[in-house]
Amino acid sequence: MKPYPKYKDSGVEWMGEIPEHWDRNFLKRYCNNITDGSHFSPPTQDEGMAYISVKDIGNNTIDTINCKKISEPDFLKLVESGCQPDLEDILLTKDGTIGRAAIVKEDNNFVILSSLGLIKPNNLILTSNFLRYYLISGLNIDQMYSFIHGSALTRLTIVLIKHLYTIVPPLHEQQKIATFLDHKTHQIDTLIEKKKRLIDLLKEERTAVINEAVTKGLDPDVPMKDSGIEWLGEIPEHWDVVKLKWLTVSVKTGSTPPSIKVEYFKNGNLNWFTPADFHKNMFLYESKRKITSHAINDGVANIYKAGSVFLVGIGATLGNIGIINYDSSCNQQINTITFNDNLNPYYGAYYLTSKSDVIVSCANSSTLAIFNQSQTKNILMLFPPSKRARRNNKFN
Numbered sequence: 001m002k003p004y005p006k007y008k009d010s011g012v013e014w015m016g017e018i019p020e021h022w023d024r025n026f027l028k029r030y031c032n033n034i035t036d037g038s039h040f041s042p043p044t045q046d047e048g049m050a051y052i053s054v055k056d057i058g059n060n061t062i063d064t065i066n067c068k069k070i071s072e073p074d075f076l077k078l079v080e081s082g083c084q085p086d087l088e089d090i091l092l093t094k095d096g097t098i099g100r101a102a103i104v105k106e107d108n109n110f111v112i113l114s115s116l117g118l119i120k121p122n123n124l125i126l127t128s129n130f131l132r133y134y135l136i137s138g139l140n141i142d143q144m145y146s147f148i149h150g151s152a153l154t155r156l157t158i159v160l161i162k163h164l165y166t167i168v169p170p171l172h173e174q175q176k177i178a179t180f181l182d183h184k185t186h187q188i189d190t191l192i193e194k195k196k197r198l199i200d201l202l203k204e205e206r207t208a209v210i211n212e213a214v215t216k217g218l219d220p221d222v223p224m225k226d227s228g229i230e231w232l233g234e235i236p237e238h239w240d241v242v243k244l245k246w247l248t249v250s251v252k253t254g255s256t257p258p259s260i261k262v263e264y265f266k267n268g269n270l271n272w273f274t275p276a277d278f279h280k281n282m283f284l285y286e287s288k289r290k291i292t293s294h295a296i297n298d299g300v301a302n303i304y305k306a307g308s309v310f311l312v313g314i315g316a317t318l319g320n321i322g323i324i325n326y327d328s329s330c331n332q333q334i335n336t337i338t339f340n341d342n343l344n345p346y347y348g349a350y351y352l353t354s355k356s357d358v359i360v361s362c363a364n365s366s367t368l369a370i371f372n373q374s375q376t377k378n379i380l381m382l383f384p385p386s387k388r389a390r391r392n393n394k395f396n
Helices: 072-080 128-135 138-147 158-162 171-216 293-297 345-354 356-362 373-377 387-392
Strands: 007-009 017-019 023-026 031-036 049-052 068-070 090-093 101-103 110-112 116-121 165-168 224-226 234-236 240-243 248-253 270-273 309-312 321-324 334-339 380-383
Touching (some): 031 158, 072 110, 101 128, 116 158, 128 138, 128 165, 128 171, 171 234, 171 345, 248 373, 270 293, 309 345, 321 345, 334 345, 345 380
Parallel strands (some): 049 110
Antiparallel strands (some): 007 017, 023 165, 031 116, 049 068, 090 101, 090 116, 224 234, 240 380, 248 334, 309 321, 309 334
8 A cells, every 4th residue: 555645643642643634533523422232131032132242243243143132122122222223333342352343234123232332423524334444453452452451341431432542534535445455354354264174174184194094004905804893994904903901001090289288389390281281282292280299299199101191081172182292290180091012102192082082972971071090991992013012912
């Protein structure tokens, strides 16, 4: 974009210079009204009239399908009290999540909650399209957060919204700028969606590659046999299916040192993993919280050797797998697996990762799904035997 021939001081330090012919003032100077939605929360129901809150506002979208619903009498009361926006009004999220904005287009058959600001620009001097882009700009987002700096609640009052410094070009420039941004943001959003789809495809390919390698091996011409297990299918003829316990030195569960003992955590330097430390990467390098050697010496936590595999056995991330690269500890939500010399621990970790859905399906499905030590020991493993393992031959 070409620079303007002349600029002027905006009069606001953090705003800097603006084009000479642009205006700058409080938002209220360019609007017919700035208010918010209902401060009364009517009872909701499964069917009824749309009742919009912060969670229903997206990237210039208003979700009137999945929002809360209220009765028609309550809806009409809120319409009478000014909680129904008009077309071309702007809804601005101001409580909890700040700075999402959407223009009311076509359908305005809904009312709004007080967590949303309702902005009615004077379209003779300020277009809705330009104002929305200004409201979600980094410059204005920073301005809004500066108003609530140090506040316990992330909340903008209507008074603060009215006093947002706003930059206003002439109408014809507003329209050009908004049209340009519509075009550019559409291009970028389309590219993002394509990249997301590519990432999803690559994730699927990654999962397929791991599953193929740990269940079929690397030789495409190797003779195959029926594993006798439906979810495993055919496996290489010389591979065995054995219970995990026959391939391990130990299967244990972690523990949590008593938090009242400050010396167990203060200035800790030993990794102590919890499910929150498990990410997309299978390798566990560093935990958020650490423990001290006092916890180990007092027997309230254990150290597991590098190469041990950790399996989340409870909660929302049940079935997640990680492998530690340094001697580490973990809490009681994690089952620890230390493989013996007959199985490479990295193969074991990749195999378990590929079967996480099987692990989840086998968990005790009470109120909170649990996959315990006993179940971990009885996981059926595909085992490409080494020479040493074949000599021992004790896996049945």
